[in-house]
């Protein structure tokens with residue numbers, strides 16, 4: 042591979058293939074130049090031939106591109122100076138190929154769109170940006186004048202987050218004023234993990250270091266070994282080396298294999314039955330008195346706190362937009378009474394519904410709570426779309442309740458979060474006896 046010369050331009054950036062956002066460095070320099078083998082002659086400061094894992098440039102990390110009309114080399118490699126996230130330049134296979142998606146007029150990316158396209162007589166036809174803006178604004182003016190702002194809708198993605206969502210939501214809400222706005226995976230702006238929000242918990246509050254510190258991690262609906270590789274290899278596999286992983290997935294995956302080899306448990310459930318599994322584990326924990334009583338007494342809202350603020354809680358949690366005054370929510374004692382009465386939380390019934398053997402459910406309940414050297418284990422909870430895109434509210438609320446029962450919430454190594462642009466835990470949905478309305482069990486309303 043060509044070596045970046047000492048005067049190559051260097052930029053820092055982050056990989057955009059997943060939410061881990063590993064740090065990368067980009068080197069660019071004009072075609073026809075190359076760095077030398079001595080550290081002073083190349084931008085990497087390496088004495089070539091380099092040692093193994095010393096930050097050499099792999100074939101997948103180099104490409105050619107056009108900068109200011111001139112052919113340039115481009116190298117995109119993991120930042121070996123990184124002290125956080127992908128420390129010392131750890132990376133996944135995906136991130137290791139970032140350079141290959143750069144626009145190269147002589148490579149596979151040469152078919153990249155370079156202008157807006159307008160469908161003319163059935164064919165997508167290149168047009169200038171000026172024409173695109175003109176057509177867009179005139180059509181919008183026509184729609185707004187003749188049909189009103191509600192007829193002007195926006196469906197948008199939300200990755201590469203702030204830069205894009207700021208601009209596009211400003212257009213929809215500020216300039217147009219339409220209510221018809223639908224980001225990412227939703228029919229309208231709203232929470233991904235509503236049950237967790239309703240529990241009064243912030244979905245994205247865990248740091249990577251928390252995953253390292255945890256003794257036990259319950260992972261639901263995702264395999265981060267496959268989808269957030271550096272989070273798994275750099276943080277979950279390391280840190281506390283005796284860590285146990287509990288995977289809840291319909292299929293056996295690479296992360297599951299690692300978990301089982303290292304003393305973890307695989308709960309291979311029938312898709313969509315997560316709520317039942319969570320309830321069965323919670324019931325087992327409560328029946329055995331394995332819950333984190335100290336945490337529950339300190340952080341779980343009592344009845345007065347739940348009803349305060351006309352059902353918004355004393356802390357004005359996100360559910361203020363759907364007040365539940367007098368109709369929704371219970372304290373821990375109420376929740377405990379409720380779950381003991383549920384047929385689906387019974388171990389044998391839950392095993393029948395979820396397809397997970399009773400012994401595995403028991404093993405998971407024990408692993409989540411069993412003391413280590415006389416102390417409670419640091420238990421954390423992670424979830425992803427396999428959990429909340431199947432049965433969103435019930436799965437996320439019961440998951441949140443399971444996390445809270447185990448004392449996961451706001452302490453190092455004892456967290457819950459989603460591993461995507463979203464995250465985990467906080468309330469247990471159940472049905473209040475005599476009603477069909479889901480009832481929540483809330484954490485820390487008014488206590489922070």
Ligand code: SF4
Pocket residue numbers: 056057058059060061062063127132133134135136137268269270271272
């Ligand atoms: S884990 Fe892989 S895909 Fe995700 S940000 Fe890091 S290098 Fe990119």
